[in-house]
Amino acid sequence: MNLGVEAAKALIGRFSDGEVRVEIQHNVRGKDVYVVQSTCPPVNENLVELLVMIDALKRASARCINVVIPYYAYGRKDQKDKPRVSITARLVADLLTVAGAHRIITVNLHADQIQGFFNIPVEHLFGTRVLLDAIRKDIRGDEVIVAPDAGGVSRARAFASRLNVDLAIMDSRYQNDVRHSFIVGDVSGRRVIILDDMVDTARTLLRAVEGAEAAGAASIVACVVHPVLSGNAVEKLASSALQALTVTDTVPLSQEATGCEKIRVVSIAPMLAEAIRRVHLEESVSSLFSG
Structure with missing residues (x-):
């Protein structure tokens, strides 16, 4: 609504055993796509759903897949503070990148250093x-x-x-x-x-x-x-x-x-909409970075 653009349709469901099923019902070949998905509870369901959606867009030949994640899950473990623990913030970053994301737009990461876990651009906005x-x-x-x-x-x-x-x-x-x-x-x-x-x-x-x-x-x-x-x-x-x-x-x-x-x-919708608009028009987003 804030951008004046109609959301594309997608079929998102589950197979009988609970596996995520995604079918993009819109032609995205050669287009810039913005996927908005907060990895909030149920965290694992929403995260896997997002990964499958990114993969579906990649295989549908989208030109650029921009992933908008208002809440970045697993961000609390951003360093190895104890023996034999996982750095889950890095793990999620790797999963998103391997799935096919070209850019991340997110809000208030638990630690600023998480941006460095990505090898793709990260627009870190402040709610x-x-x-x-x-x-x-x-x-x-x-x-x-x-x-x-x-x-x-x-x-x-x-x-x-x-x-x-x-x-x-x-x-x-x-x-x-x-x-x-x-x-x-x-x-x-x-x-x-x-x-x-x-x-x-x-x-x-x-x-x-x-x-x-x-x-x-x-x-x-x-x-x-x-x-x-x-x-x-x-x-x-x-x-x-x-x-x-x-x-x-x-x-x-x-x-x-x-x-x-x-x-x-x-609502953070106006801020996210402005960030998406600036990214799409290749304008500076730096003024939205200050908290």
């Missing part, structure tokens, strides 16, 4: 731009952006800089096998905005909420790009001190999450 626009009108001046862990500091710093507000950092560490969490920075009597790239089980987010509450925050809200919200995450968030959670639609919300009054969804 935090959409979240920034959504909350800018509510900024009063007493806010402080909180990074829930060390990995999110650069993201939170850029967010705070664009809003011209202060930054604080959640520090969690184990002492005598007990996790202790406290906030580095002044949040007392202020409106705390916790920023993260994803919320899955909500453990990290809730630790930040509890830390902000203990430090005397006047109110606590959160902005998260990918609302995976697995298990009983929605229930835990609903009963917490968190007043509001703003997320994007990179991952479709469950029925339970949709019914939660604390959760607000903003």
Whole structure:
């Protein structure tokens, strides 16, 4: 709708044994194709479906296969931090490339280094731009952006800089096998905005909420790009001190999450549409890279 282009038809189904079946019902020979598929839960089903679709397009002689992945699954394992573990972020990158993808367009990878796992162009967009626009009108001046862990500091710093507000950092560490969490920075009597790239089980987010509450925050809200919200995450968030959670639609919300009054969804569709338009017209996409 944002591009004014009608989506091509495709038959996507399953054989009786559960194998994925894909049939492209549109002539794509010699054309630039954009496949939009978020590898959200059910992760393995959606990932294999995407791979089979790419293969079908390749064998149908598509000129360029651009794969738009709003949520990149298996991105949390981007390094070998323990013996005998898989680097799944690299594995998925290899699978997409071997299947026939020519370009990846994705939103908020769990780690920037994942771009380097590909030997094809990667357009890494930031959903935090959409979240920034959504909350800018509510900024009063007493806010402080909180990074829930060390990995999110650069993201939170850029967010705070664009809003011209202060930054604080959640520090969690184990002492005598007990996790202790406290906030580095002044949040007392202020409106705390916790920023993260994803919320899955909500453990990290809730630790930040509890830390902000203990430090005397006047109110606590959160902005998260990918609302995976697995298990009983929605229930835990609903009963917490968190007043509001703003997320994007990179991952479709469950029925339970949709019914939660604390959760607000903003769409990344206009940003993705602009990225696709610029890629197709061979224009610069760099202005969409800043978070």
